[in-house]
Amino acid sequence: MTHAARRLALACSIVLVIPLSQARTPVASGTGGAVATISEQASQSAMAILDKGGNAIDAAVAAAATLGVTDPxxxxxxxxxxxxxxxxxxxRVIAVDxxxxxxxxxxxxxxxxxxxxxxxxATLASGASVGVPGTVxxxxxxxxxxxxxxxxxxxxPAIGVxxxxxxxxxxxxxxxxxxxxKLxxxxxxxxxxxxxxxxLAVGTVLKNPGMAKAYRDIGAQGQKAFYQGPIxxxxxxxxxxxxxxAGVRVRAGAMTMADLANYEARIRQPIKTTYRGYEVYGxxxxxxxxxxxxxxxxxLEGYNLKTLPRASAEHLYMEASRLAFADRNxxxxxxxxxxxxxxxxxxKDYAARRRTQMNAERAGPKVLAGDPYPFQNDPSVPQRPQAARLLADNAHTTHLTVSDKDGNVVAYTFTIESWGGSGIVVPGYGFLLNNEMTDFDFSGPHPNVPEAGKRPRSSMAPTIVLKSGKPAFTVGSPGGATIITTVLQTIVNHVDFGMPMDKAINAPRLSQRNDAATDAEPGFAGSAQALALEKLGYKWRAKAExxxxxxxxxxxxxxxVTAVSEGKRHGVGSALVQKSAN
Incomplete structure (x- = not known):
């Protein structure tokens, strides 16, 4: 089995941790601040910070820290x-990497x-898989x-949980x-x-005093508590x-105190494009x-999707994704x-040329990367593409979104890579270490091979969309490489098909990533929608997740504002607003 196939076999969506005694709602409308996460405690943590006068950034960190407890x-x-x-x-929109x-x-x-x-x-659950953590x-x-x-x-709030x-x-x-x-x-x-x-049995109360200690140390000493000293x-x-x-051997890594002390986050310019009058920041x-x-x-902008039969429009969405993935890889x-x-x-000119490779009537074969260099306006010597190949990222991530009464907005996706990351809980501090090094290509030549200090390529796609210069909506998801198709399909559902956001999120998801088979969710195969797409040449991956x-x-x-989380997947998500519209 190839590494890509093993990654795909491991792929599944994020865990939903629901306190058995608490009800949750996936949709909430009102005024003031809003939050949507997959954890009721995380949403409540964000709301507590908003209610104390914090802004969306403060509340997003509070929610994320709580997710680290409930969704470890x-x-x-x-x-x-x-x-x-x-x-x-x-x-303005800012990206914090x-x-x-x-x-x-x-x-x-x-x-x-x-x-x-x-x-x-073997690499997955080892010290060698651990990248230098950047979250704190x-x-x-x-x-x-x-x-x-x-x-x-x-x-x-997270310390309390x-x-x-x-x-x-x-x-x-x-x-x-x-x-x-692994554990x-x-x-x-x-x-x-x-x-x-x-x-642990269902209903067991899981306490994490080690993580509470780590958070207290960070609260008292700031980020230095994590990147220097005992942690x-x-x-x-x-x-x-x-x-x-006892009796177990795994490969060790070679991280140093200097690696941690030298870690830097990056403030980057977001990606910006336009789509049917919207400004899309990624x-x-x-x-x-x-x-x-x-x-x-x-x-997709070259087609009027809303006038097409649903199967034809979804076919074009998947073919656009196929071409984009060939270039991405x-x-x-x-x-x-x-x-x-x-x-x-x-x-847009490159898209017009690339669009000629889309067959509006039939599912295409696996495609090669295009040549965007003539559209670069860059006089430097171009790096020509390596052979494209499909890499299935692990799908174990979480996404949250927060807004505040002043109109600030956060869309935030973060991860430890595969379920449970490396499997290594840091003794005394209660948190799992990532296995992000497995997001590199193990061999080259390829742009994404491992190198000292390098950040592995990701598919995470927190997205903020403006219209007429004002926030229109945010969207994001976990799911490894399927993050890209989930966000893309949700945008198409909402903008082109006119679905309210809750219906856009709850609609059946299809993920085509330049492969012979397309991923579809359980229950989709055999449906009228599936049969219509099969007539266009689509085949579904055998294991539906x-x-x-x-x-x-x-x-x-x-x-x-309307906050929206999942209404079916993983149970029910948690959406809250400061002042209910009812």
């Missing part, structure tokens, strides 16, 4: 992410053994530049069971998430000498999400290491 298998301070911020006063980086010891052959790729599964530094940059509250204030605990839900139990073998490899992980080697030493020790159970490299979505929207990587042809890929878990906020024309 998909996110936390042991990982990294991408935060998009709209500042109402300045009328706090993606993990490769330690300084890494070389392009770090995952090569005797001329062959290292075993992917990202939170620091967001708060210090754009927030109004201190770490101590915004981490307080970690200290008092939360009830293990069916989904949390299921994810623990799916990760049982059993490490004594610190077994001690926190298992009992006698088995997943940093504990991370380095866990990577270099993983806390394995995450730039090293995330491929904003570029791929922008290119696909440019391709060939060209995109960390912009500090690769001079990717971003301007060319986002050119839920795709993504989106969250969104819509800014209505009457001045109200």
């Amino acid at each position: 298998y998909s996110c936390g301070i042991g990982g990294g992410g991408f935060m998009m911020i709209y500042l109402a006063k300045d009328k 706090h993606r993990e980086t490769a330690p300084a010891s890494v070389t392009p052959t770090v995952f090569q053994e005797n001329g062959k790729d290292s075993d992917f599964d 530094r990202g939170w620091h940059e967001a708060l210090s530049r754009y927030g109004t509250m201190s770490f101590k204030q915004v981490l307080a 970690a200290t008092k605990g939360f009830e293990v839900s069916d989904n949390f139990h299921r994810m623990s069971a799916e990760n049982q073998k 059993q490899l490490f004594s610190s992980s077994s001690a926190l998430f298992l009992k006698n080697g088995k997943p 940093a030493r504990a991370i380095v020790d866990a990577v270099g000498k993983p806390p394995v159970a 995450m730039p490299l090293p995330s491929s999400g904003g570029i791929a979505i922008g290119e696909a929207l440019n391709l 060939a060209y995109l990587a960390d912009p500090e290491y690769v001079d990717a042809p971003v301007a060319g890929l986002l050119s 839920e795709i993504g878990a989106a969250n969104a906020i819509v800014f209505n024309a009457d001045g109200t």
Whole structure:
């Protein structure tokens, strides 16, 4: 089995952690601030900060910190992410990149053994898979530049949840069971998430005093508490000498205190394109999400989708995605290491040429990358594409979105990579370390091979959409490479098909990523919609799984806001507003 196939086999959507005693609603409308997450506690944490006068940035960090407690298998301070911020006063969008980086010891052959790729599964749960975490530094940059509250204030709700605990839900139990073998490899992980080697029973109150301690230290000392001193030493020790159970051996990593002390977040210019009168702002490299979505929207803009039969319009959405993925796979990587042809890929003229390769009547075959360089307006010597190949990212991430009464907006996606990341809980501090290094290509030549200090390519796509210069809606999702198609399909559902955002999110999802088969969710195959697409040549992947878990906020024309989370996937998401419209 190839690495890509193994990644795809591992792929599933984020866990929904539901306190058994609390009801939740996936849609809420009203005035003032709004929040949508997949965790009731996380949404409540954000709302508590908004109610105390904090802004959207403060509230987003509070929600994210709480998700690190209630949703530890998909996110936390042991990982990294991408935060998009709209500042109402300045009328501008900012991208905060706090993606993990490769330690300084890494070389392009770090995952090569005797001329062959290292075993992917063995690499997945090891110290060698851990990238330098960026989340805490990202939170620091967001708060210090754009927030109004201190770490101590915004981490307080999460400390409360970690200290008092939360009830293990069916989904949390299921994810623990799916990760049982990985967790059993490490004594610190077994001690926190298992009992006698088995997943905690549904209804068990899970407390995490170690994470509460980590948050208290960060609250007292700021980001230095994480990147220097005892927490940093504990991370380095866990990577270099993983806390394995008796008789277990895993590959060690080579992270140093200097790697942590030297980590920097980046403030980047967002990707911007236009679509049917909207301004679409997306995450730039090293995330491929904003570029791929922008290119696909440019391709679709040449068709009047709302006048077409549904099957024909969905066919065009999937073919646009196919072409965008071919280009994404060939060209995109960390912009500090690769001079990717971003301007060319986002050119409307390039889209017009690329559109000639779309067959409006039939599903196309796997396609090669296009040539965006003539559309670059760049006199430098171009880097021509490598052979395109499909890479299925792990799908274990979370997305949240927050707005405040002043009109500031945050769309935030962050992760520790696969479910449970590396599987290594940092002893004494209760958080899992990422396995983000597996997002690199194990061999080259390829723009996304590992290099010292490099950030692995991502598909995360927090998106903020404006109309007439004002926020219209936000949307984002977890799901590895399916993040791109989930966000793209939701935009098409909402803008082209005129669906209210809750229906746009709850509609069946299809994900075509330049492969022979298309991913479809359980129950889709055999439906009238599926049969109509099969007549156009589509084939469905044999294993059907839920795709993504989106969250969104819509800014209505009457001045109200509508927060929207999932209504079916993973149970029910949590949407809250400060003042209900009812």
